[in-house]
Amino acid sequence: MRIDEVRDAAHRMRHHVLNMGEAQGQGYVGQALGAADMLACVYADQLSYRPDDPKWEGRDRFLLSTGHYAIGLYAALAEARIIDAAELDSYGCDDSRLPMSGMASYTPGMEISGGSLGHGLTVAVGMALGLRHQGSPVRVFNFLSDGELDEGSTWEAAMGAAHHQLGNLVAMVDINALQADGPTAGVLRTEPVADKWTACGWFTQRVNGNDVEALLAAFDEIAGRAAPVGTPAVILCDTRVGSGVPLLENREKAHFMRIDADEWQICREQLTAGYQEKAGVDA
Ligand SMILES: Cc1ncc(C[n+]2csc(CCOP(=O)(O)OP(=O)(O)O)c2C)c(N)n1
Numbered sequence: 295m296r297i298d299e300v301r302d303a304a305h306r307m308r309h310h311v312l313n314m315g316e317a318q319g320q321g322y323v324g325q326a327l328g329a330a331d332m333l334a335c336v337y338a339d340q341l342s343y344r345p346d347d348p349k350w351e352g353r354d355r356f357l358l359s360t361g362h363y364a365i366g367l368y369a370a371l372a373e374a375r376i377i378d379a380a381e382l383d384s385y386g387c388d389d390s391r392l393p394m395s396g397m398a399s400y401t402p403g404m405e406i407s408g409g410s411l412g413h414g415l416t417v418a419v420g421m422a423l424g425l426r427h428q429g430s431p432v433r434v435f436n437f438l439s440d441g442e443l444d445e446g447s448t449w450e451a452a453m454g455a456a457h458h459q460l461g462n463l464v465a466m467v468d469i470n471a472l473q474a475d476g477p478t479a480g481v482l483r484t485e486p487v488a489d490k491w492t493a494c495g496w497f498t499q500r501v502n503g504n505d506v507e508a509l510l511a512a513f514d515e516i517a518g519r520a521a522p523v524g525t526p527a528v529i530l531c532d533t534r535v536g537s538g539v540p541l542l543e544n545r546e547k548a549h550f551m552r553i554d555a556d557e558w559q560i561c562r563e564q565l566t567a568g569y570q571e572k573a574g575v576d577a
């Protein structure tokens with residue numbers, strides 16, 4: 295069934311993330327594990343795309359604002375068969391199409407280069423506006439991090455999207471409560487986040503971003519709205535860094551993780567054990 299398929303996809307993606315991380319011994323592994331359920335919902339349930347034609351004009355656009363989350367997107371692109379899973383082994387290597395920070399010109403299915411934070415939503419707004427002018431039914435999704443809510447450009451874009459009534463735009467914010475310099479609450483207090491998006495004119499929902507059922511219900515709410523012209527929609531997703539791997543869930547300095555050579559296998563075993571346990575409970 296639908297929920298199980300997405301959960302399975304997220305689980306396979308988490309394994310891909312660990313395998314890619316192991317190849318480098320480090321990386322933005324915690325975020326990618328935390329956001330795996332969000333990305334699985336998008337790629338396994340929401341997006342229209344053609345695996346063999348990543349530039350197909352009719353595809354929904356998925357814009358990753360956060361270039362450093364690329365490892366998570368590569369896992370999703372492999373799951374979506376837009377890139378070959380075998381290519382994941384080249385992650386972060388010289389001449390690889392899968393650099394540590396996402397580059398649109400390198401990777402099929404990577405719509406923008408998002409390393410300079412706070413620009414993804416501005417690009418998404420322009421894209422959504424342009425597609426609507428063309429009469430296209432395509433939707434634009436933008437994945438943001440909570441750190442990007444520190445950027446004024448994000449809020450300018452949010453107001454612009456509501457002003458232009460961009461019902462074809464969906465933003466997803468990974469609220470993992472973490473940034474490069476430490477907890478989000480200590481860097482810049484962005485709460486109450488939901489009130490801010492609502493005040494900007496967005497259809498706003500806040501869910502547990504590691505709960506596939508809740509995420510899919512939020513997407514269904516968006517699709518079911520009776521909005522003739524449109525209101526942009528945002529899903530605020532509270533996630534846990536390292537989700538699915540207890541060893542990494544409680545790690546200090548989680549923004550960029552260094553993981554010892556003997557820990558990767560433990561991570562994989564914990565991931566598999568947790569997933570089997572959950573599947574057993576749900577059965
Ligand atoms: C405009 C801009 N300012 C600063 C940085 C440096 N930087 C890279 S990642 C990061 C943390 C941003 O917060 P978030 O994406 O929430 O971090 P995470 O959850 O991945 O730890 C920062 C400040 C950047 N890439 N772009």
Ligand SMILES: [Mg+2]
Nearest residue numbers: 440441472473
């Ligand atoms: Mg964060």
